[in-house]
Structures are given as structure tokens and as C-alpha cells.
Amino acid sequence: MEDRIQLGHGSGGIMTKELLDELIFEAFSNPYLDKKHDGSVVKLNGKMAISTDSFVVSPIFFKGGNIGDLAINGTVNDVAMCGAIPKFLTLSFIIEEGLLMEDFKRIIQSIKQAAALCKVEIITGDTKVVERGKGDKIFINTTGFGPMHSKADISIDRIKEGDKIIINGNIAQHGIAIMSQREGLTFESEIESDTTHLHELVEDLLDAFGEKIKLFRDPTRGGVASVLSEISGETSLGITLKENKLPIDKQVKAVCELLGLDPLYVANEGLFLAIVDPEIESAVLTLLRSKSKGKNSQTIGEFTKDHPHKVVMNSVIGGKRIVTPLLGEQLPRIC
Amino acid sequence: MEDRIQLGHGSGGIMTKELLDELIFEAFSNPYLDKKHDGSVVKLNGKMAISTDSFVVSPIFFKGGNIGDLAINGTVNDVAMCGAIPKFLTLSFIIEEGLLMEDFKRIIQSIKQAAALCKVEIITGDTKVVERGKGDKIFINTTGFGPMHSKADISIDRIKEGDKIIINGNIAQHGIAIMSQREGLTFESEIESDTTHLHELVEDLLDAFGEKIKLFRDPTRGGVASVLSEISGETSLGITLKENKLPIDKQVKAVCELLGLDPLYVANEGLFLAIVDPEIESAVLTLLRSKSKGKNSQTIGEFTKDHPHKVVMNSVIGGKRIVTPLLGEQLPRIC
Structure with a gap:
């Protein structure tokens, strides 16, 4: 695989497919994601809390974490703040051309670990690439949802x-x-x-x-x-x-x-x-x-x-x- | 209000609150969003399709549309492609410092119109601002979900x-x-x-x-x-x-x-x-x-x-x- 993210990785063509197959689907494999559709179907019942956040932290690696685990924990916590138990996440990247593949891999691994610790599954996602100088390494959006705790009356x-x-x-x-x-x-x-x-x-x-x-x-x-x-x-x-x-x-x-x-x-x-x-x-x-x-x-x-x-x-x-x-x-x- | 988006609009403080109150909550008012919590609670039952997309189109205004209605239509369509009826959307902005407030308002209006045409409600969101030169005017993530059509057997x-x-x-x-x-x-x-x-x-x-x-x-x-x-x-x-x-x-x-x-x-x-x-x-x-x-x-x-x-x-x-x-x-x- 290339050393750095290229514009072609956001094309929707073969390079995108390779990036997804080798890094994303490999890391987060589950029955929802494995369908590789543009969306995912889950069974839900009752009151669900939903929250979304885009993460733009700089630097992307810092003492105690990086933008990857931050993006998981942050949205998981926002769902929890509603009085709910986070279950599922969507994951969307906006990557600047030139991001080191090594850095992207590290971030993916952190996301994987954080999601496992949180016991949430990543069920669908998206990857876009912008030209050098039009982004800043990587931005990550996560949207999370999960059922309300039966005893919660948060208001x-x-x-x-x-x-x-x-x-x-x-x-x-x-x-x-x-x-x-x-x-x-x-x-x-x-x-x-x-x-x-x-x-x-x-x-x-x-x-x-x-x-x-x-x-x-x-x-x-x-x-x-x-x-x-x-x-x-x-x-x-x-x-x-x-x-x-x-x-x-x-x-x-x-x-x-x-x-x-x-x-x-x-x-x-x-x-x-x-x-x-x-x-x-x-x-x-x-x-x-x-x-x-x-x-x-x-x-x-x-x-x-x-x-x-x-x-x-x-x-x-x-x-x-x-x-x-x-x-x-x-x-x-x-x- | 200021002529251009400033870093302070992404601070989580008063400037963020003013931007949200005057533009976002005003435009998209509904019982979910009006709670102004970090997340939203909805009742869902049965099989739901979920899809997420980050939109980075350039230029942000083009013949026939702009990044705003594209972000609504795009995710609504991804949900529909699963065989589902889109109902709810989350909406997350990554704005480059200096974006003309006038342009942001136009985009918000397009989002509002597109969401109304699609009969979807925007139930929660997020707004981040990055420094000049670290983004490109505006990126938008939408995550959509809705119940599967009862007759759909898409596979x-x-x-x-x-x-x-x-x-x-x-x-x-x-x-x-x-x-x-x-x-x-x-x-x-x-x-x-x-x-x-x-x-x-x-x-x-x-x-x-x-x-x-x-x-x-x-x-x-x-x-x-x-x-x-x-x-x-x-x-x-x-x-x-x-x-x-x-x-x-x-x-x-x-x-x-x-x-x-x-x-x-x-x-x-x-x-x-x-x-x-x-x-x-x-x-x-x-x-x-x-x-x-x-x-x-x-x-x-x-x-x-x-x-x-x-x-x-x-x-x-x-x-x-x-x-x-x-x-x-x-x-x-x-x-």
C-alpha cells in the first residue's frame, strides 16, 4: 500500500476499495459492516438517544490519546449523557492528501481499541480525501446511538x-x-x-x-x-x-x-x-x-x-x- | 452578527450559542432539536437503516445546488438505497475560519428546504471551526436513519x-x-x-x-x-x-x-x-x-x-x- 493517503483514496474506485478492505473492514469487521453497503440495517426498539460530533483536534496525537479514541469516547459519552447505553457508531473520515499511512493505521487501531472497550460496533462509514492544504491531516465524524436506560428520566x-x-x-x-x-x-x-x-x-x-x-x-x-x-x-x-x-x-x-x-x-x-x-x-x-x-x-x-x-x-x-x-x-x- | 465565521464560533461558549440560536435552532426548530442537548432521543421500532456521509464538494455553490442540499439529499438517498424511508438526520459542520456568514446562511436555508422536501427532521448536530487554511470553507457530515420499508428485501x-x-x-x-x-x-x-x-x-x-x-x-x-x-x-x-x-x-x-x-x-x-x-x-x-x-x-x-x-x-x-x-x-x- 502507498506510504501516504492520496486523492485517489477518496475516489470511490479501486484505491478507495483497497484502503477500505485492507484497513477499515479488516479492523472493524462485524456482520453490519461486512455487507459493505453504503448504509447498514439494525434492529432497534424503543427510545434511542442519538448524538453526532466532528472531531478536529490538533495535534492529532497527544499525551493520553489521539483523534481516533477521542472520536469514539466523545460520541459514546454524548449518548451516555442522554441517559442511554451506546451501542452503535457510524464513522466518517475527511483526510488531507499526504497523511502518512502509518498515522492513519495508528488512528484506526486506536479507534478499534476504544470501540472494543466501549462495547460499541461501527456499523457504517465514509471516507473522503481533500487536497493538500484544504484540510489538516484528518477530521473524524462519529454519530452514536443506543437505547435509553430503562430507569433514566433525564431532563x-x-x-x-x-x-x-x-x-x-x-x-x-x-x-x-x-x-x-x-x-x-x-x-x-x-x-x-x-x-x-x-x-x-x-x-x-x-x-x-x-x-x-x-x-x-x-x-x-x-x-x-x-x-x-x-x-x-x-x-x-x-x-x-x-x-x-x-x-x-x-x-x-x-x-x-x-x-x-x-x-x-x-x-x-x-x-x-x-x-x-x-x-x-x-x-x-x-x-x-x-x-x-x-x-x-x-x-x-x-x-x-x-x-x-x-x-x-x-x-x-x-x-x-x-x-x-x-x-x-x-x-x-x-x- | 459578525460578517464572517470566526474561531470563537467553535468555542462552545457564547459565540457558539449565538450562532446556533440565531441560525441553526431558528432554521430547524423541532421538538427534538429544541431541547438543545448534545444528543436527541427518538422512539424507533423495528429494522432501521443508517447511513453517514461527509460532504467536501468544491465549489460549495454550483449550478443546481450547493453543499447544503447535497448533504441532505446524499444521505437521504443512501438510506433509501437500503430499502428504507429516511426520517431523521444529524448535521455536523466543520467550518473554515473566514467563511462568509452570508454563505453560511445560504447553505442553512438550502439545508432547511431540502430537509422539508425530503420530510426528514434534523434532530441533533455539531459545529466546529478550524483556522484559515486548515479546511476549505465548509465540510458537512450528515447521518441519516429511518425504518425499513415493510416489503423491502434488499440483498x-x-x-x-x-x-x-x-x-x-x-x-x-x-x-x-x-x-x-x-x-x-x-x-x-x-x-x-x-x-x-x-x-x-x-x-x-x-x-x-x-x-x-x-x-x-x-x-x-x-x-x-x-x-x-x-x-x-x-x-x-x-x-x-x-x-x-x-x-x-x-x-x-x-x-x-x-x-x-x-x-x-x-x-x-x-x-x-x-x-x-x-x-x-x-x-x-x-x-x-x-x-x-x-x-x-x-x-x-x-x-x-x-x-x-x-x-x-x-x-x-x-x-x-x-x-x-x-x-x-x-x-x-x-x-
């Missing part, structure tokens, strides 16, 4: 005063990993992206607590601040955050200070916020802390009638600060 | 010797429209892309003929030649094509000759091939020819045991020619 309308906001781990890891790599920063211990799948944790929570969980959201682009501002804007309530409860790695915090970044706005890929009834708060924390992906869980705030539509943070030094949503761009192409 | 394994290959209209329109525009060619009457949705025609055929229809395929990238080569390669049969039956517009044919392009390899966006039991051939043609999108329908060939895995064309001048699949790239970024 922003169900949030009430006093509901608690729980986060499952340390903030700002993904954004700082990408940023460090872009800026060529090196540290004693390398900071890794937190990209991972979260649907098993979500399933555990729904199994145990059902409708006592009001909402899940993953604080990716725009970070915790933007997601909470958005939620608060769509309810009639405000949010009170406790700065001293925000879990953050010391080194990540130091890098944020060095770069002048507020960690509250930095993207995460392995985190979710669960908005829960206060009566299950401590049981949720106990469950989460018993799992490796939840060991740093914290209640970081709660909903209040005091300041509708506003997120107010009680700072470590005793003051109060209004947390506004991100305006423009902090870190372009973070996911 | 390549069901094709038998003697089955007829019927096409619903003139070949090579889309590719030549794009190519003419790129090359700055002008003709007496402009050649338009044939981009359109085909699922209503597919539904009519399945209503009338059910399992007598063995396969649908749309000859997009790589044209009729590549699709037929692919099908023939996956069966134990060969295909005999009749050149004098291939419907083609005179002017399109002249341009193909001028540019040295074989119309059999040129992309189409408003065509499908139906492989049907010979006993329904004339009834299928009668039905198709009664519809505007099928008025130029023709039987262009049939399956044979004579030359397994080969497509052989009986030419107008009496000779025979083996039709090989497209090797590399004829027209990059045709869809």
Missing part, C-alpha cells in the same frame, strides 16, 4: 432548588494536555488527556438511583463554566459553586497559572456533571469514589433560587465571583 | 442471472456541472447538478414490487461503472451493459468528449440503479417513466453467468469492451 426541567452538582474527577486535564503539546511545554511528569468512556459509570448511577438523577452533562469545549452557565440559563435557577471543592491536579493547576488559563473554562474529555436530588448526594459520591474513573468525585455546587440564571462561585479566599460563559475561543480545536 | 445475495439493471435518468449530470464550474467552462445552456432526493421513487417501487426488487444503489463517486463493477465483484455473476441504452443528455455527452471524460465514471447525485426480477422490468419502467425523476428511465443491462465478476459493454458500434472500476481519482471532491 433539565426536573432540576429543583437544592439539587447537587457532582463531578467525577479532576478538571482541565484534556485542555492542558493539548495546550502543553502545542506550545512545546515539558514538565517533570507529563500531563495526559483524560479521554475515556463514561457510559459504564452513567449506567451504574442510573441502575442505582434512577430518576433521582436529573441531568448529565459532559464539560468538554468551554469547560465546567460554560456548561453550568448554559444549564443555569435554561432553568429559572442559579448555581452556587464552591471553588475549594473543584478537584484539580496540582501540576495542571500550576500550568493553568503559568499560561493564564482559568481551569474552569478548560476542556475535559473524561468528566461528567451529574445533577442529583440532594437525598442521594452522599450515596452517589460513595458509588463514584469506589470506581477508578470516579475516585476524585466531589460535590462542587448546587442549584439555588437566590440568583436566577447566574453561576456564582464562592472563592477559596472567601469572596464571590460571577462565572460567565466563555465568550470567544480559549483553545481552538481542542476536540 | 446482493438475491441477484440472479437474467435480473435487469434499470436506471432512472440521465447519467453524468452532477460531475459535469461541478467540473464545468471549476474549469470556468460556459455553454449555451448551463448544465445543472441532478442532486435531488430519491426516496419517494424508491418507496413507490417497493410499494408496487416488494421483494421483486433485489438491490438499489446510487452511482455517485466513481459513477455507474464503479458501482456496477463493485456489485459484479460481490456476486458470482457478470454484467452485460448496452451502451446505446445509457441515457445521457446531448450537451453533457459533448462536454465529456471535450474534457476526455468517460460519462460512465462521472458522479451522479439524482440517480439510482434498481436490480430487478426480469418479470417486472416493463412495469418498473412504466412506473418510473410516469414520474418526473424517472422520465428518462432505461434498462441498461442485465446479470449473466457468461463472464463472472466482469462488466462487459456492448458498444454502439458493435464491439465489446470490459468496463473496469475507476482506479484513482477522476474528479476530486465531487461530493
Whole structure:
């Protein structure tokens, strides 16, 4: 096979067929994909959650992951945030002419591994190639779907005063990993992206607590601040955050200070916020802390009638600060 | 609103929210999308067809359409080719910084109109922005799904010797429209892309003929030649094509000759091939020819045991020619 992706690999002719046969169908073989039709037929029953995301992260390889596993985990997590169990994914590539075949193969392998870990099947896909200088190595779209958890009753309308906001781990890891790599920063211990799948944790929570969980959201682009501002804007309530409860790695915090970044706005890929009834708060924390992906869980705030539509943070030094949503761009192409 | 798309529009912050609220949610408002969650929940029952495509066509505006309606029609047709009725679409943009807001608005409007004509709803989406020079104006991914037609039994394994290959209209329109525009060619009457949705025609055929229809395929990238080569390669049969039956517009044919392009390899966006039991051939043609999108329908060939895995064309001048699949790239970024 060629050393680099060529325009012909996107032609729909023999070169496309060879690329698909040797790399894609080989890696992801399953009864759906093996039909090699332009689409796939699956049996579905009941309420299904569906989510789509295009991934344009730069660089495509970074500490802790690459655009391939990110594209799987990211969409799997978006489906999970609806209260569903991801089952199937579609996979679509836009590749820049000249991408090293070696890099493409590495990405395919990461996708394969991530999909296996997530227990999702890739059932159909698409491959396009654009001329050199008209893309940036590779962009990946994944669309995921799966059945709603039978006990899920996820809706922003169900949030009430006093509901608690729980986060499952340390903030700002993904954004700082990408940023460090872009800026060529090196540290004693390398900071890794937190990209991972979260649907098993979500399933555990729904199994145990059902409708006592009001909402899940993953604080990716725009970070915790933007997601909470958005939620608060769509309810009639405000949010009170406790700065001293925000879990953050010391080194990540130091890098944020060095770069002048507020960690509250930095993207995460392995985190979710669960908005829960206060009566299950401590049981949720106990469950989460018993799992490796939840060991740093914290209640970081709660909903209040005091300041509708506003997120107010009680700072470590005793003051109060209004947390506004991100305006423009902090870190372009973070996911 | 700004005159051009900026990186901040992909930030996940306020600029993203404004863009979505003012353009996307406004245009596509429906109960699914209005929830503004990262995903959407729909009720589905039974066998569903699913297809995904990323559209990278250049130029983004062309005679007869633009990347917006192409992205809707293309995926709707891929779902229909499975024997299904498209119902829902996801919509994901990768926009290059600097895209004129005016152009983005035009594209959104085309998407809206095409989706309305197709009777599909856009239920969730994503918007990313990449830096100037790292993309090419706009790429669009759509993933579509819908329930299988109750009478459909679409499978390549069901094709038998003697089955007829019927096409619903003139070949090579889309590719030549794009190519003419790129090359700055002008003709007496402009050649338009044939981009359109085909699922209503597919539904009519399945209503009338059910399992007598063995396969649908749309000859997009790589044209009729590549699709037929692919099908023939996956069966134990060969295909005999009749050149004098291939419907083609005179002017399109002249341009193909001028540019040295074989119309059999040129992309189409408003065509499908139906492989049907010979006993329904004339009834299928009668039905198709009664519809505007099928008025130029023709039987262009049939399956044979004579030359397994080969497509052989009986030419107008009496000779025979083996039709090989497209090797590399004829027209990059045709869809």
C-alpha cells in the first residue's frame, strides 16, 4: 500500500476499495459492516438517544490519546449523557492528501481499541480525501446511538432548588494536555488527556438511583463554566459553586497559572456533571469514589433560587465571583 | 452578527450559542432539536437503516445546488438505497475560519428546504471551526436513519442471472456541472447538478414490487461503472451493459468528449440503479417513466453467468469492451 493517503483514496474506485478492505473492514469487521453497503440495517426498539460530533483536534496525537479514541469516547459519552447505553457508531473520515499511512493505521487501531472497550460496533462509514492544504491531516465524524436506560428520566426541567452538582474527577486535564503539546511545554511528569468512556459509570448511577438523577452533562469545549452557565440559563435557577471543592491536579493547576488559563473554562474529555436530588448526594459520591474513573468525585455546587440564571462561585479566599460563559475561543480545536 | 465565521464560533461558549440560536435552532426548530442537548432521543421500532456521509464538494455553490442540499439529499438517498424511508438526520459542520456568514446562511436555508422536501427532521448536530487554511470553507457530515420499508428485501445475495439493471435518468449530470464550474467552462445552456432526493421513487417501487426488487444503489463517486463493477465483484455473476441504452443528455455527452471524460465514471447525485426480477422490468419502467425523476428511465443491462465478476459493454458500434472500476481519482471532491 502507498506510504501516504492520496486523492485517489477518496475516489470511490479501486484505491478507495483497497484502503477500505485492507484497513477499515479488516479492523472493524462485524456482520453490519461486512455487507459493505453504503448504509447498514439494525434492529432497534424503543427510545434511542442519538448524538453526532466532528472531531478536529490538533495535534492529532497527544499525551493520553489521539483523534481516533477521542472520536469514539466523545460520541459514546454524548449518548451516555442522554441517559442511554451506546451501542452503535457510524464513522466518517475527511483526510488531507499526504497523511502518512502509518498515522492513519495508528488512528484506526486506536479507534478499534476504544470501540472494543466501549462495547460499541461501527456499523457504517465514509471516507473522503481533500487536497493538500484544504484540510489538516484528518477530521473524524462519529454519530452514536443506543437505547435509553430503562430507569433514566433525564431532563433539565426536573432540576429543583437544592439539587447537587457532582463531578467525577479532576478538571482541565484534556485542555492542558493539548495546550502543553502545542506550545512545546515539558514538565517533570507529563500531563495526559483524560479521554475515556463514561457510559459504564452513567449506567451504574442510573441502575442505582434512577430518576433521582436529573441531568448529565459532559464539560468538554468551554469547560465546567460554560456548561453550568448554559444549564443555569435554561432553568429559572442559579448555581452556587464552591471553588475549594473543584478537584484539580496540582501540576495542571500550576500550568493553568503559568499560561493564564482559568481551569474552569478548560476542556475535559473524561468528566461528567451529574445533577442529583440532594437525598442521594452522599450515596452517589460513595458509588463514584469506589470506581477508578470516579475516585476524585466531589460535590462542587448546587442549584439555588437566590440568583436566577447566574453561576456564582464562592472563592477559596472567601469572596464571590460571577462565572460567565466563555465568550470567544480559549483553545481552538481542542476536540 | 459578525460578517464572517470566526474561531470563537467553535468555542462552545457564547459565540457558539449565538450562532446556533440565531441560525441553526431558528432554521430547524423541532421538538427534538429544541431541547438543545448534545444528543436527541427518538422512539424507533423495528429494522432501521443508517447511513453517514461527509460532504467536501468544491465549489460549495454550483449550478443546481450547493453543499447544503447535497448533504441532505446524499444521505437521504443512501438510506433509501437500503430499502428504507429516511426520517431523521444529524448535521455536523466543520467550518473554515473566514467563511462568509452570508454563505453560511445560504447553505442553512438550502439545508432547511431540502430537509422539508425530503420530510426528514434534523434532530441533533455539531459545529466546529478550524483556522484559515486548515479546511476549505465548509465540510458537512450528515447521518441519516429511518425504518425499513415493510416489503423491502434488499440483498446482493438475491441477484440472479437474467435480473435487469434499470436506471432512472440521465447519467453524468452532477460531475459535469461541478467540473464545468471549476474549469470556468460556459455553454449555451448551463448544465445543472441532478442532486435531488430519491426516496419517494424508491418507496413507490417497493410499494408496487416488494421483494421483486433485489438491490438499489446510487452511482455517485466513481459513477455507474464503479458501482456496477463493485456489485459484479460481490456476486458470482457478470454484467452485460448496452451502451446505446445509457441515457445521457446531448450537451453533457459533448462536454465529456471535450474534457476526455468517460460519462460512465462521472458522479451522479439524482440517480439510482434498481436490480430487478426480469418479470417486472416493463412495469418498473412504466412506473418510473410516469414520474418526473424517472422520465428518462432505461434498462441498461442485465446479470449473466457468461463472464463472472466482469462488466462487459456492448458498444454502439458493435464491439465489446470490459468496463473496469475507476482506479484513482477522476474528479476530486465531487461530493
